[in-house]
Amino acid sequence: MAEELGSTEREIVAQRVRKAEELKKLGVNPFGNGHAPAHLAEDVLRRYGDQPAEEIAKDPGSWSVAGRVLAVRSFGKAAFLRLRDRSGELQVWVKKDKVGDQGFEVFKLLDVGDLVAAEGPATRTKTGELTVEAHRFTILTKAVRPLPEKWHGLSDVEERYRRRYVDLVATPGVRETFVKRARIVSTIRRFLDERGYLEVETPTLHKPEEAGGAAARPFETHHNALDLDLKLRIATELHLKRLVVGGLERVYEIGRIWRNEGIDRRHNPEFTSIEFYQAYATHLDLMRLTEELFHRLAVEVTGGPIISFQGQRIDLTPPYPRVSMLEEGARALGLSPDDALAGRGLAEAVARAASRENDSEGAWKLEQAARRSPGEILAIAFEVFAERELPRDRPAFVVDFPLETSPLSRRRDADPRLVDRFELFVGGMELANAFSELNDPMDQRARFEAQMKAKAAGDEEAMPYDEDFVRALEHGMPPTAGEGIGIDRLAMLLTDSASIRDVILFPLLKSRD
Numbered sequence: 421m422a423e424e425l426g427s428t429e430r431e432i433v434a435q436r437v438r439k440a441e442e443l444k445k446l447g448v449n450p451f452g453n454g455h456a457p458a459h460l461a462e463d464v465l466r467r468y469g470d471q472p473a474e475e476i477a478k479d480p481g482s483w484s485v486a487g488r489v490l491a492v493r494s495f496g497k498a499a500f501l502r503l504r505d506r507s508g509e510l511q512v513w514v515k516k517d518k519v520g521d522q523g524f525e526v527f528k529l530l531d532v533g534d535l536v537a538a539e540g541p542a543t544r545t546k547t548g549e550l551t552v553e554a555h556r557f558t559i560l561t562k563a564v565r566p567l568p569e570k571w572h573g574l575s576d577v578e579e580r581y582r583r584r585y586v587d588l589v590a591t592p593g594v595r596e597t598f599v600k601r602a603r604i605v606s607t608i609r610r611f612l613d614e615r616g617y618l619e620v621e622t623p624t625l626h627k628p629e630e631a632g633g634a635a636a637r638p639f640e641t642h643h644n645a646l647d648l649d650l651k652l653r654i655a656t657e658l659h660l661k662r663l664v665v666g667g668l669e670r671v672y673e674i675g676r677i678w679r680n681e682g683i684d685r686r687h688n689p690e691f692t693s694i695e696f697y698q699a700y701a702t703h704l705d706l707m708r709l710t711e712e713l714f715h716r717l718a719v720e721v722t723g724g725p726i727i728s729f730q731g732q733r734i735d736l737t738p739p740y741p742r743v744s745m746l747e748e749g750a751r752a753l754g755l756s757p758d759d760a761l762a763g764r765g766l767a768e769a770v771a772r773a774a775s776r777e778n779d780s781e782g783a784w785k786l787e788q789a790a791r792r793s794p795g796e797i798l799a800i801a802f803e804v805f806a807e808r809e810l811p812r813d814r815p816a817f818v819v820d821f822p823l824e825t826s827p828l829s830r831r832r833d834a835d836p837r838l839v840d841r842f843e844l845f846v847g848g849m850e851l852a853n854a855f856s857e858l859n860d861p862m863d864q865r866a867r868f869e870a871q872m873k874a875k876a877a878g879d880e881e882a883m884p885y886d887e888d889f890v891r892a893l894e895h896g897m898p899p900t901a902g903e904g905i906g907i908d909r910l911a912m913l914l915t916d917s918a919s920i921r922d923v924i925l926f927p928l929l930k931s932r933d
Contacts, residue, residue, distance in 0.1 A: 429566065436564040439529040443559060448526055450562035455537050457486035462507035464542055465550060473544035480541030483552050485510060486560060488589065489534050499527065500551070503536070504589075511551040512538045519557045526558055533563035533589075581921050581929060600721050601911040601923055605674060607720045608694060608905075611713055617670040617696060622659035624676065625650045632883040633657035633828070636679040639689075652678035656695045657828065657902065658889045661857060664697050665897045672696035674907065685919040686849060688927055692907040701901040703840045703856045707817060710844060710852055710903065711738035714815065721914045729847040729916050735814050736846075743810060746820040746838065749798035752805035761822065761837050763794045770797060777804065795822025795837070807845070815846040821855075827867040827883060829855035847913055854903030861893035 440450040464483050468476050487505035497516040502509060516524040518540065530536065540555035567590050580587040580594075588595050609619065627648070631638045633655025641650050656673045663671050674694045681689060698705065718725045718736040725737045750760040753769040760766060767790060774786035782804040789800040799822060810816045821841040823831060829839035841855035858864050868885040875882035911923035921927040 458484035461510035669699035748806035749802035795824035
């Protein structure tokens with residue numbers, strides 16, 4: 421441990437270790453076990469509220485609390501401690517004439533960061549703060565390493581992610597972020613359970629031919645006992661649809677997904693998503709369900725339908741507007757939708773668009789797009805030019821996706837060049853992706869074959885050919901709609917967090933070396 425510390429911190433640690441030894445001499449285990457407080461801080465706060473000291477004195481009770489010491493104000497033979505447990509913070513008053521000589525000797529070995537237990541009546545101090553007056557006091561766990569005094573600057577932001585266990589204690593608001601994240605997940609579960617969905621679990625280790633369900637590069641691993649190359653899942657889609665074939669007509673899974681891709685403020689290679697599938701439904705049904713879900717999440721997690729995200733006021737009250745990818749992508753290229761889908765004048769339009777695009781990344785995407793199909797070009801044009809024009813004060817559904825962008829979506833009956841699909845954008849982020857599912861096994865086989873050709877041509881994100889999934893479709897899948905929602909981005913939105921790392925407890929980081 422000493423090699424990690426500067427000289428000042430090394431001396432602090434040595435001093436605290438000596439205090440731990442002194443506690444042992446007093447008969448106190450500095451790393452104790454088995455203490456269960458009878459109350460939480462919020463129990464005391466809820467019981468007395470704003471009652472004045474005179475009212476509290478009539479029924480002060482006896483309160484047993486425990487938690488981490490965040491601050492100490494000492495006045496000789498008395499001190500006030502700021503104590504935090506899982507429910508909140510509470511002041512504890514330690515006086516020598518109440519805790520006795522032994523208890524006060526233990527107190528004198530206290531440091532900020534220690535975990536302590538106190539028991540005694542409630543009171544209100546002269547400054548008006550509700551307080552537990554300790555008649556019994558002990559240290560449960562000695563913190564031999566000090567908490568940081570403050571966090572600031574870019575280097576400290578990364579240190580926060582590396583030492584989340586300290587970040588949760590030292591940085592205001594971090595704990596509440598993850599409490600809200602947990603509330604998001606539990607609200608989604610309740611919402612779907614109320615509608616007859618069944619929560620299931622599917623494999624996270626896939627054989628190479630099964631590692632599909634999205635356009636992404638998987639992580640690879642190897643199972644020694646079976647001598648089998650495997651890939652970590654990039655989506656839960658294909659296994660969940662197998663279950664719909666088997667008669668589980670409404671299913672969902674909340675789970676970890678791994679994609680071997682870049683890292684930025686909205687992407688982490690390990691993330692959490694929910695996918696849910698409903699038989700006898702279309703993507704239009706899921707649009708309505710998604711509006712209901714996002715409205716309910718806003719109300720239950722933030723207290724109302726209007727939220728603030730990075731300085732932008734967003735109203736999550738339904739209904740949400742629809743924006744056509746086909747029309748806006750074609751408009752950005754100066755073409756009609758029909759000409760763009762047919763490829764008429766498309767190469768020239770893309771070249772012109774790339775030459776006038778000021779953003780280097782956007783220009784590069786357009787240059788690369790020239791090698792792709794008309795539908796894929798339209799999707800890239802929409803991403804470069806139209807995404808930034810989407811409404812920011814409310815969510816928006818992007819619709820009218822070209823067939824080539826969606827190898828697992830059902831063709832639109834009215835126009836087979838398009839698929840029945842939508843993406844939901846909120847606050848400039850894509851949060852949900854849904855479509856009416858393809859249940860024609862012959863069509864699915866042909867699309868897998870097209871994906872294999874794309875892979876052979878160098879597309880590392882093209883899907884593998886999953887013969888077993890096609891076989892499942894041959895047994896008959898009812899008309900079905902499915903949707904995926906990124907839990908991490910949803911947490912960013914509802915906690916007003918700028919980076920995905922702020923809502924993942926332990927995000928992947930480069931090694932210090």
